[in-house]
Amino acid sequence: MHAFNLNPTAAIAAVALLSALPTAQAGLYLKSSPVVQVDAKNYDRIINRSNHTSVVEFYAPWCGHCQNLKPAYEKAARNLEGLARVAAVNCDEDENKQLCGMMGVKGFPTLKTVRPGKKGKPIVEDYNGPRTAKGIVDAVVDKINNHVKRVTDKDIDSFLSTKNDTAKAILFTEKGTTSALLRSIAIDFLDVITIAQIRDKETKANELFGIKSYPTFVLLPGGDKESIVYDGELKKDEMVKFLSQAGQPNPDPAPVKSKGDKKSEKKADKKDKKDKKAAPKSAESNSKSTSTESEESTDAPPAEKPVEVAPPIPAITDADKLTQECLNRKAHTCVLAFVPSAHGEIAEKALTDLAELAFKHARAKRHLFPFFEVHHDNEASDSVFKSLELSGEVEIVAINAKRGWWRHYEGDFTPESVENWIDAIRLNEGAKKKLPESLIGEVVEKPAESVEVKVEEDVKVEVETESDTPTKGAEPTPEATPAAESQVPKHEES
Structure with missing residues (x-):
């Protein structure tokens, strides 16, 4: 047996040589991580065909920003457990490079939210918010689809009688918003158990079920079976187990x-x-x-119905009008579409989506807050655009000056995505930002115009004219009578 004495200098050189050899870069997230590792082979099954909303990070292990994001991203994954899926794709792997390219990844890390859309086509949106656990969680919760039915005293009877043989579950609560927990449960039992929410203010519905404390979760198994009151904690796994006695949750992802x-x-x-x-x-x-x-029989062809075209949303071009409509202390919710004066393709698409949505609600005789087109390259709106720190060619925001909040639309300009965002505002769901106090103005009432009535050459009498519409509480101005007219001095020519 031969023994070799390795020179220390040679050993150091060998280690350096081995270190310089190219090695496969391991992913950022371990198997024990709450972040789900996804690749090109299972991306469609785990993300695209999921019943739930997902947030996906496209990263490279050598990327410093990706490494800095890791703690916050894993914390977000723990907070969203059971509500949404938090996943990551290693774009440094050869098998994933085509997928990353198809998803439009141009830098690392890139975060995208993915949620089920209509006809099985997922809705993909970029996440450009804060790279913090809270920012990510808030954005993802905002994207969770809502299948929870809101029931009031007016429709409680019809709700209970409709599909009486199928199971229903009702959460009686003091809150006006629908929690991410209840929305995720409604997704799990979609088309299996109808999930509803009833406010404590709905006296008739609460008395009907004898509700004394909140929150209270009640299962109606269907048919003549008696209702069952849930007595556990409001946690996902326990609530799903409770509901499973009336029907099994949908598999996720849905089987092929x-x-x-x-x-x-x-x-x-x-x-x-x-x-x-x-x-x-x-x-x-x-x-x-x-x-x-x-x-x-008549040979005359049936008359064709005229195609109804959605009228464009009104445009605001001056600061006073913007204050009067949306930025005063009495103004309710407005949706403002900031676009350049010369519309590009994206601007036209966004304005068309909003116009068709407003027209849809108008035809159905449903109340909807007003939409306005605002040109951000106009001096009148430039200060608003900058104060909200907007920078895109097309930006859509919702503003409620009375309550002091605003919301920023961050999705792509597809009709489904815009409508879902509007619906979330209508249901008072999603994160809001504080509206800068400097943007809220006062509506200045125009003073009554004065008209000069020449009575004598050296005498002027100022008469205030009444506006066409009398002010609230003011009596209508009586018409001039002959007697009144006779009191006006006559001008005599010399």
Whole structure:
């Protein structure tokens, strides 16, 4: 056996050489981390097809900003446990580089929120808020879809009688907002158990169930079964277990349908369409057989219904108008779309989305706060734009000067995303920011105009004119009578 005495200098050189060799960079997050590691193979299943909202960090292990974000991101993951998924993708891995490119990642770390949209298509939005645990949690909670039904005294009877055989669960609470916990539970039991919320102010509904303390969670199993009152803590796992006695929660992510299932669904859809087409024909033939006299058919084609186009939202171009509508101490919620005077493609899309949304609510005769177009390159609105620290070409904000808050829209300009943001404001959900006091002004009433009435050459009498609409509490001005007219001195020509 030969023994080798390694020269210390040579040993140091060998270690340095090995250190210089390229090695695979490990990811930032360990398996024990609350942050879920996602790659290109399972991204679609875990994120895109999830029933819940997710926030995804696209990072590189060597990135200093990513390393600095790690503690806050893991804290956010712990706080959002059971409510939303917090995930990360290592873009330094070769297998993930194409995915990161497809997601529009141009720097590290890049954070995006992903939530279920209509027809199974996820809604992806950039997160540009504070890189803190609280900032991330607030943003993600704001994006959790809300399937909780709000029930009042007016509709409690119809709520209970509708689909009486299916299970329902009601949270009686003193709060006006819907918590992330209840929203996440409603997602788990969507189409299985209807989740509702009733305020303590709804006297009839509370007395109907004998509610004495808040919060109280009640399960109605359906049919003639008696209601069950939950006596545990308001925690996700325990509440899900309680509700599971009436129905099982939806699997997450949803299982992939087999080809056979898809074919059978298509056949069923085709059959339904055929039945719908056949139904009018059979009804028509029955009516012909029962009628005693045949009616002459007309060759005139049915009149086409005119296509209704949403009118554009009104524009505010001066500071006084902006103060009068939205920035005084009595002003309620306004939505302002800050766009350049010369509209680009993005501005046109955002304004169209808002116009169609306002038109939709107007046709349904639903009350909705006003939307306004504001040009941020105008001196009148420039101070507002800068005070709110806005910088984009197109920015949408909601402002309530009376209550002193404002909210910033941070999503992409798709109709679904904008509508969800508006709905969250209507339901008083989501984080709000304090409106700078300097932006809130007073509405200045214009003084009555004075009109000179020339009576004599060297005498002037000032008469105040009344506005077209009398002020509140003021009596209408009586019309001048002949007697009154006679009191005005006549001007005599010399």
